[in-house]
Amino acid sequence: MTAPSVQPLRLSRVPEPRVFFAWPIVVLLLLQRVPAAQAGEQLQLEVFINDVPTKLIGSFVAVDGQRLGARRQELEDIGVNPGKDTAATDIIALDEIAGLSYRYDVPQQRLLITIPDSLRATQVYRATTRPEAPTAVEAGYGAVLNYNLFAASSGDFNRSAFAFNGVSATFDARAFSPFGTLSQSAIVRSSPAGPAGASGQGGVLRLDTTFAYSDPQTLISYRAGDAITGGLAWTRPVRLGGFQTQRNFGLRADLITLPLASVSGSAAVPSTVDVYINNLKTYSQDLNTGPYQITNIPVITGGGEARIVLRDAAGHETQTTSPFYVSQSLLAPGLFDFSFEAGLPRINYGTTLDAYVGKPVASGSWRQGVFDWLTLEGHAEAGGGLLNGGAGAVLRTGGFGVASFALAASHFGGSTGLQPYASYEARIGPVTFNASSQMTFGNYNDLASVTARFQASGLKQSPSIFEVLRYDIPLAGAPALSPLFIDAKPPKMLNRISIGAPLSFDSGSLSASYIDLRAASGDRSKILTASYSRPLPFGAYVSATAFTDLGAKRNTGFFVGLSVPIGGSATASTSVSTGKDGTSVIEDVTKPLGLEPGSVGWRVTGSQGKPAVQSAAASYRSPYGWAEATIGHANHGATATAQVDGAIATMGTGVFLTSRIDDSFAVVEAGVPNVGVLYENRPIGVTDSNGRLLVPGLRSYQKNKIAIDTRNLPIDADVATTQDVIAPADRAGVRVDFGVRTKVEAAILVLSTADGKPVPAGSHGEIEGKQEFVVGYDGRAYVKGLAPENSIVVTTERGTCRASFTYMAKPNEQVVLPITCR
Numbered sequence: 060m061t062a063p064s065v066q067p068l069r070l071s072r073v074p075e076p077r078v079f080f081a082w083p084i085v086v087l088l089l090l091q092r093v094p095a096a097q098a099g100e101q102l103q104l105e106v107f108i109n110d111v112p113t114k115l116i117g118s119f120v121a122v123d124g125q126r127l128g129a130r131r132q133e134l135e136d137i138g139v140n141p142g143k144d145t146a147a148t149d150i151i152a153l154d155e156i157a158g159l160s161y162r163y164d165v166p167q168q169r170l171l172i173t174i175p176d177s178l179r180a181t182q183v184y185r186a187t188t189r190p191e192a193p194t195a196v197e198a199g200y201g202a203v204l205n206y207n208l209f210a211a212s213s214g215d216f217n218r219s220a221f222a223f224n225g226v227s228a229t230f231d232a233r234a235f236s237p238f239g240t241l242s243q244s245a246i247v248r249s250s251p252a253g254p255a256g257a258s259g260q261g262g263v264l265r266l267d268t269t270f271a272y273s274d275p276q277t278l279i280s281y282r283a284g285d286a287i288t289g290g291l292a293w294t295r296p297v298r299l300g301g302f303q304t305q306r307n308f309g310l311r312a313d314l315i316t317l318p319l320a321s322v323s324g325s326a327a328v329p330s331t332v333d334v335y336i337n338n339l340k341t342y343s344q345d346l347n348t349g350p351y352q353i354t355n356i357p358v359i360t361g362g363g364e365a366r367i368v369l370r371d372a373a374g375h376e377t378q379t380t381s382p383f384y385v386s387q388s389l390l391a392p393g394l395f396d397f398s399f400e401a402g403l404p405r406i407n408y409g410t411t412l413d414a415y416v417g418k419p420v421a422s423g424s425w426r427q428g429v430f431d432w433l434t435l436e437g438h439a440e441a442g443g444g445l446l447n448g449g450a451g452a453v454l455r456t457g458g459f460g461v462a463s464f465a466l467a468a469s470h471f472g473g474s475t476g477l478q479p480y481a482s483y484e485a486r487i488g489p490v491t492f493n494a495s496s497q498m499t500f501g502n503y504n505d506l507a508s509v510t511a512r513f514q515a516s517g518l519k520q521s522p523s524i525f526e527v528l529r530y531d532i533p534l535a536g537a538p539a540l541s542p543l544f545i546d547a548k549p550p551k552m553l554n555r556i557s558i559g560a561p562l563s564f565d566s567g568s569l570s571a572s573y574i575d576l577r578a579a580s581g582d583r584s585k586i587l588t589a590s591y592s593r594p595l596p597f598g599a600y601v602s603a604t605a606f607t608d609l610g611a612k613r614n615t616g617f618f619v620g621l622s623v624p625i626g627g628s629a630t631a632s633t634s635v636s637t638g639k640d641g642t643s644v645i646e647d648v649t650k651p652l653g654l655e656p657g658s659v660g661w662r663v664t665g666s667q668g669k670p671a672v673q674s675a676a677a678s679y680r681s682p683y684g685w686a687e688a689t690i691g692h693a694n695h696g697a698t699a700t701a702q703v704d705g706a707i708a709t710m711g712t713g714v715f716l717t718s719r720i721d722d723s724f725a726v727v728e729a730g731v732p733n734v735g736v737l738y739e740n741r742p743i744g745v746t747d748s749n750g751r752l753l754v755p756g757l758r759s760y761q762k763n764k765i766a767i768d769t770r771n772l773p774i775d776a777d778v779a780t781t782q783d784v785i786a787p788a789d790r791a792g793v794r795v796d797f798g799v800r801t802k803v804e805a806a807i808l809v810l811s812t813a814d815g816k817p818v819p820a821g822s823h824g825e826i827e828g829k830q831e832f833v834v835g836y837d838g839r840a841y842v843k844g845l846a847p848e849n850s851i852v853v854t855t856e857r858g859t860c861r862a863s864f865t866y867m868a869k870p871n872e873q874v875v876l877p878i879t880c881r
Contacts, residue, residue: 102127104163104170106137108179111329113137113347117170120150127163127170128152138347139172140180176325179349186334186342186356187319193311194762194784196275198237198791199726201710205231205719209702215695225250235791239272239281242790266409273310273789275760280307285405288422288506289398292388293451293465293480293497294438295507295549297422300415301402306395312761315355318391318431318455320365320383323352328371335366360385362459362486382458384486389453389461390428397425404442404510416513418443420506431455438467445509446470451480460485460492469504476503478549490560497553499579504548511547548579567593585609599623614639628653643668656682656744670694682744683716708753710792715753723757723787725765730799731776735768742768750799759789767797773871777803777843804845806866806874810838810853813860813881824853853880 106117117137119129128150134141139159141151153161153172161172211224226249233242244266269284286303288296308316322334326346334342336358344353346369356365362384369377390396401421407413420442427435432455439448449467456462465480482495552575559570571589587609592602605617616638625631629650636643645666652660660678674691684705691698708715710726717724727736729746736743736752746752757763766782779798787793810818817838824832824840827850834840834853845866853860860880868874 102168104168107169107171108138109173109348110171111348119170122150122152126152126154127161135180138180138182138349139174140178142178176349181323182346182349182351184344184351184353186353187315193275193313194786196760196786196788197793198235198788199710199794200236201708201792202234203232203709203720203724203790203792204707205721206706207702207704209700211698211700213696213698223251233790235788237788239270240788240790241270243268262411264409264411265413271789273307273760275310278307278310278314280305280310286400286402288400288440289424290422291424291426291436291438291451291465292463292482292495293449293467293478294424294440295505297420297506297510298405298408299400299402299420300405301400301419303398303400305398305400308396310760312758316391316394316396317360317385317387318389318428319354320356320358320385321352321354321431322356322365322367322381323350324367324369324379325350326369326371330369330371333368333370335368337363338366358383358385360387361491384455384458384460386453386455386461386484388434388463389432389455390426390434392428392430394428395425396427397423399423404506404513406510406513416443416510418513420445420510422506436465440506442506443509443513444471445504445506447505449478456483456485459487463495467503467505469502471502471504471509474502476501478503489563490558492558494556495554497550499549499551508548550576550578551581552577565593567591583610584612595623597624641669652678652680652685652687654680656680680718682718684718706755708792711794713749713751713753715751717753717755720755721790723759723789723791723793724753724755725757725763725785725787725793725795727752727754727765727767728794728796729767730797731773731801734771734799737766737768739764740766745771757785757787757793759787759791762786765795767799772799773801774873775803775805775869775871776801777805801870802868803843804866804868805841805843806845806876808840808842808851808864809875809877810834810840810862810880811877813879815879818853818860818880819855822853822855824851826851851878851880 100121102119102121103116104119106113106115115137117129118133119127122128130148130150131141131145132148134151139156141156145151153159156178158178159172159174161170163170207229208226209228210226212222213224214222228247229244230247231242231244233240235241246264246266248262248264267285269282269286271280271282273280282303282305283301285298285300287298288303289305290296308314320336324332326332326348328348330346332344332346332351332353333340334353334356336356341357342353362382364380365383366378366380369379399422401419403415403417404420405413405415420440422438422440424438425436429435434453435450436453437448437450441447447467447469449465451463451465453461453463461484463480463482467478467480469476469478477500478497479500480495480497482493484491484493486492554575555572557570557572559568561568569589569591571587573588574584574586576585577583585608586606588604588606590602590604592600594600600622601620603617603619605615607615616636618634618636620632620634622630622632625648627650629648631646631648633644633646636645643666645664647662647664649662650660652658658680660680662674662676664675665673670693672691672693674689676687676689678685678687684703686703687701689698689700704719706717706720708717708720708724713726715726727746728751729736730750732746732748732750734746734750736746736754738754738757743754744752754765762784763786764782764784767778769778769781772778777798777800781797783795783797785793785795810824812818817836818834820834820836820838822834824834824842826832826842826845830842830844832840832842847867848863848865850863851861853862862878862880864876864878866874866876
């Protein structure tokens with residue numbers, strides 16, 4: 060490839076004497092310079108800008124032995140803005156940049172560049188570390204069954220009777236593999252026969268059946284079976300049975316999806332910049348002279364204030380403050396979020412009338428991050444004669460807040476409708492503010508209202524599959540089912556506003572909200588709420604809330620609560636509330652159940668009002684789950700309940716009883732019993748008689764560190780590794796084998812020469828041509844795979860020697876064999 064043509068270089072000249080005999084000196088100097096910068100030669104030079112070291116090594120090219128150039132990206136990296144609209148890989152001659160001069164110091168291999176501030180490139184620093192390379196996601200083969208067993212009984216003191224009311228079991232089962240997870244949840248109920256021989260009630264209530272797979276490379280999750288449609292702030296989700304694909308940013312825990320705060324400025328001299336977020340120092344960086352920008356400053360969502368402190372070498376400080384606002388509603392530029400689904404709508408979920416309607420529907424939602432301050436979004440849905448679509452935008456309004464706007468339209472049954480939506484969230488100083496408004500005009504419908512019409516207009520029930528899965532067809536004239544809700548259409552108007560702020564004269568905070576709702580049926584509610592809360596000495600806490608409904612219902616009430624710690628993790632609390640049903644007082648003393656096996660929790664509660672209730676409960680957590688028993692008294696009767704919660708997991712050849720597993724888990728294979736296992740440097744348990752331990756509660760798609768405590772390993776054990784870092788797939792299990800072996804036929808050989816001196820360290824040995832080893836200090840060598848009869852050859856600096864020896868393993872004992880090599 061031909062090098063780009065450049066103009067002759069104007070170098071800093073050596074002062075030319077006005078005498079004739081000086082010209083040979085000039086020639087010699089030029090001859091010394093040319094060999095150091097031949098045409099096309101690549102140079103790695105230390106860069107100084109305005110006599111200040113950049114602490115960077117730049118890559119330059121000598122085009123014709125006289126002129127230096129560099130690629131555009133290289134110039135920007137060292138802090139020079141070439142000011143030319145060229146590709147990042149194009150070579151730019153330094154003397155073609157107007158206002159730039161330089162001197163090439165050949166002996167020191169330095170490049171001294173002089174530029175004005177206008178040619179300084181903005182120094183960009185990232186306050187958060189760049190995302191690490193994701194750990195390979197693992198998933199084994201196995202299954203998990205989460206269960207919750209509940210039983211209840213009641214008695215009447217007047218009749219001296221105590222009867223069993225029934226039992227129910229909630230199951231959440233799943234089978235997982237590297238190819239995905241199949242899950243099924245259900246409720247099984249049973250109740251005793253009623254009076255006069257009436258039959259009891261019971262049965263199986265299916266909840267969700269789903270097969271799911273997630274791809275960490277594309278950040279996409281796929282789901283077949285029961286699903287809930289995705290949506291936006293101005294849409295309503297529905298349940299359906301079918302297929303769903305959606306973006307899942309949760310597959311990369313290190314990925315920051317929202318635009319973070321950034322600050323910028325300019326340093327007149329080399330300085331240090333400190334960034335404070337809400338008076339908390341979060342970042343510090345040494346700066347060179349010139350403009351700078353600090354991006355991706357870690358902040359919590361909401362508003363705040365960034366304070367930038369610039370300090371030079373002499374200790375002079377300049378401070379600037381800037382408000383910022385970070386919202387989950389915004390996407391970082393370039394990110395695309397979506398959810399698309401299609402299938403049959405599901406109605407009456409969680410009841411005996413649960414069914415799928417034979418009318419296919421489809422729904423889709425998407426969001427696109429355009430700029431730090433702008434995210435576009437859209438939504439569309441169709442099915443059952445409905446067409447609905449809308450678009451919106453989320454904008455950051457400077458450093459104070461975020462505004463959202465959207466407009467949706469629908470066509471159903473020959474009529475159309477509109478739904479505008481607007482919201483604004485902001486923080487100005489300590490005051491937070493949120494407001495939103497959603498209205499409908501005309502006959503606006505969405506999938507939620509259309510599928511409700513299927514229920515109300517009548518369904519022809521088809522035979523069920525295994526008496527669990529039923530498929531119903533909408534049919535005119537079929538008997539209508541009672542709706543589970545009064546009005547399924549979007550409200551005609553829903554206005555909400557809330558405001559909150561800490562009190563400057565008090566350590567408490569005050570908040571208020573107002574909701575104005577006009578349902579599609581015409582009913583209207585106008586609810587005003589005000590709350591106050593503050594901490595008290597000794598860890599106590601008090602809160603108060605008052606509300607009033609200014610609509611047709613005309614209801615007013617208040618609530619006051621006080622909570623006081625009484626030692627350990629126990630807390631005593633009391634509350635008073637009043638409303639249209641009267642006044643009630645509740646006293647409660649609670650010690651919550653801890654997460655560690657062996658934890659005990661309890662609760663004693665009493666209330667005065669209508670009705671008056673007293674109850675007591677005790678709970679216990681073991682490595683296999685938790686159990687709770689409750690007894691209560693109200694009026695003339697008593698109730699008693701008991702429940703057990705846990706899980707059964709299987710992986711490989713092992714079956715484990717454990718606590719509930721809602722996320723991922725690992726089965727640790729230590730090879731020997733009673734070996735301590737640590738999760739994130741915290742003891743989690745010991746291996747069983749088979750040398751295995753199930754570790755629940757792992758974080759899916761994130762790094763989880765698991766280690767073993769080697770102190771309880773047998774002396775003769777051989778360990779391949781003592782810790783491992785894994786990233787399990789969602790709701791899957793991973794097998795972690797530490798490769799502990801006890802039958803390794805190993806021994807420590809203490810080798811000495813014929814004169815009784817230890818074989819020198821570093822000598823190489825070999826056992827019958829099968830295994831090589833290195834001799835350590837004092838002639839010691841650890842060797843594995845020994846046979847009853849062995850021969851070795853050891854090579855030292857002085858030559859080779861040989862020896863033969865016998866070996867016999869000793870359980871749980873390190874074998875040490877002294878050997879003379881001749």
